[in-house]
Amino acid sequence: ARLVVIRRDGAESVIEAGDGRSVMELIRDHGIDEMLAMCGGCCSCATCHVHIVDLAFADRLPPMSGEESDLLDSARSRDATSRLSCQIPFTEALDGLRVTIAEEA
Numbered sequence: 001a002r003l004v005v006i007r008r009d010g011a012e013s014v015i016e017a018g019d020g021r022s023v024m025e026l027i028r029d030h031g032i033d034e035m036l037a038m039c040g041g042c043c044s045c046a047t048c049h050v051h052i053v054d055l056a057f058a059d060r061l062p063p064m065s066g067e068e069s070d071l072l073d074s075a076r077s078r079d080a081t082s083r084l085s086c087q088i089p090f091t092e093a094l095d096g097l098r099v100t101i102a103e104e105a
């Protein structure tokens with residue numbers, strides 16, 4: 001399945017991946033280092049903040065936990081499209097998902 005990542009400078013990267021890793025891990029493992037993901041996916045840093053470009057996908061993502069929402073509150077650019085990418089397991093069902101890396105917190 002394809003994951004499209006839009007970087008802060010507007011450049012797009014297309015990542016081909018199967019099930020099993022989180023969106024954060026796919027972005028990191030693709031060498032996109034502008035997303036810090038400092039806690040490594042433990043849902044405790046909020047530096048893996050992304051925006052879901054197409055809200056039609058929002059319904060297909062796992063619901064946001066209270067922890068994730070609390071952490072996002074610390075992010076400067078939080079809006080209705082915000083998610084922590086480490087909390088989104090990538091699956092075939094998410095083929096075509098586009099995310100924008102959020103501005104630095």
Ligand code: FES
Pocket residue numbers: 024037038039040041042043044045046047048084085086087
């Ligand atoms: Fe730290 Fe996602 S990597 S909250």
